[in-house]
Amino acid sequence: MAIHLDDKFNLKQKNISETLDKRWSRANALQFATLLKKFYKDSNSKGFFQDNQALYNEVQKRFLPIYEHIELDWYPKFYGKKPSEKFLIVNGLGNGGGNYGVAIKNPQGLKEVYAIMGTWSMDSLGMAEFPLQSYFSTLLHEFNHSFVNYLLEKDTTIFRDSGEKLYSVVKEKMNRQAYGSWQTMLNEALVRAAVIKYQKDHNFSSEENSKETNGQLDRGFLWIEKLVDELEHFDRQRDLYPTLESYMPVLAKVYQSYAKDISSLDAAFEERRPKIISFEGIQDGQTNVNNTLRELKINFDRPLLGQGRSFRGVSKEGFPLIKGHRYSSDKKSVIIDWELEPNKNYEIIITGNAFRTADGIPMKDHYLKFSTK
Numbered sequence: 001m002a003i004h005l006d007d008k009f010n011l012k013q014k015n016i017s018e019t020l021d022k023r024w025s026r027a028n029a030l031q032f033a034t035l036l037k038k039f040y041k042d043s044n045s046k047g048f049f050q051d052n053q054a055l056y057n058e059v060q061k062r063f064l065p066i067y068e069h070i071e072l073d074w075y076p077k078f079y080g081k082k083p084s085e086k087f088l089i090v091n092g093l094g095n096g097g098g099n100y101g102v103a104i105k106n107p108q109g110l111k112e113v114y115a116i117m118g119t120w121s122m123d124s125l126g127m128a129e130f131p132l133q134s135y136f137s138t139l140l141h142e143f144n145h146s147f148v149n150y151l152l153e154k155d156t157t158i159f160r161d162s163g164e165k166l167y168s169v170v171k172e173k174m175n176r177q178a179y180g181s182w183q184t185m186l187n188e189a190l191v192r193a194a195v196i197k198y199q200k201d202h203n204f205s206s207e208e209n210s211k212e213t214n215g216q217l218d219r220g221f222l223w224i225e226k227l228v229d230e231l232e233h234f235d236r237q238r239d240l241y242p243t244l245e246s247y248m249p250v251l252a253k254v255y256q257s258y259a260k261d262i263s264s265l266d267a268a269f270e271e272r273r274p275k276i277i278s279f280e281g282i283q284d285g286q287t288n289v290n291n292t293l294r295e296l297k298i299n300f301d302r303p304l305l306g307q308g309r310s311f312r313g314v315s316k317e318g319f320p321l322i323k324g325h326r327y328s329s330d331k332k333s334v335i336i337d338w339e340l341e342p343n344k345n346y347e348i349i350i351t352g353n354a355f356r357t358a359d360g361i362p363m364k365d366h367y368l369k370f371s372t373k
Helices: 026-042 045-051 053-068 074-079 132-154 157-176 182-201 206-218 224-235 244-260 262-272
Strands: 086-091 100-105 111-117 276-280 295-300 311-313 321-327 333-339 345-350 366-371
Touching: 026 045, 045 053, 053 086, 053 132, 074 132, 074 182, 074 244, 086 132, 100 132, 111 132, 132 182, 132 244, 157 182, 157 244, 157 262, 182 206, 182 224, 206 224, 224 244, 244 262
Parallel strands: 086 111
Antiparallel strands: 100 111, 276 295, 295 333, 311 345, 321 333, 345 366
8 A cells, every 4th residue: 555655645646456456446445545644644743753763774775785785687697688677765664574576557647666675674772784695585585576576467468277276285375475367376486586697697506596496496386496497598598598588488388388397396305304203202192191201202204493492382371481592413413301280281383494304405394282280
């Protein structure tokens, strides 16, 4: 909604239905804008923003190196076209880890593409900071959208069959990322493959490329390695295919093979995940665990990265007090120090955020339930 409003909170255009989220209607958008004007005045938001101008200036200054680290000339060189869009970056200080790519046509007909970047890192004083390793790939990702999204829109029919087949397999994971259609999924896949292509073209380390690739596999883009190879293939044939747009019919054909192989691609990735083979001290579903048990040892089938721990609770009441952790010398086991209470039910979800292999492949979430006597 924000990008559809001018500085006085009036709707920028009449045909908002073309770009505004479908959950809005023109009627409730107008009502919202009216109420927003009133809130802005009643809350003295203008004064608030003026008082915090120094903060915004400092955030912009801190974020600038992320932008400056990107070689912008790579985009028209790789895609074979110059962007006709105006690209705008917004730092969302209250967004946490949420990042959004949204677009609108301004009154002059120029498309404005926004990368609304979340802010999820703070220094010891609570000031926003932007570590390159945490933010660079996200901004790199968002820039790709203005070169990619229009490609599929030109002809969706050649991708429909393969797109629908792929989506049927990974729909659950895509929905968790708010990718509610096969078209959105294919756009995201191409953008994410382009990020890896950029990294390779700029001599990122094999560890960095593996981490990015494995992260996309875990998100459900099981064909990402094949798609990156295909972009490399395209880039070696620029005499035949001067633009990525001219290569889209070829890409549509290879997508048919991705759809055909999706079950084997899924199985191959699941085989690469680290898996829990045993717990020491308790068993899944055990109902008579001694509350004096001071540690839980989790054994995996292969070495882990060996950094951090990642658990979440089903409820606050059913989550134990975790006091620390350590890894075995071979990194195939992690020992969790905790405190348990008597006569209590516990439910823990062990996640792959930290428990992953050295090349970044996470374990699948494991639900552990037990009770003490």
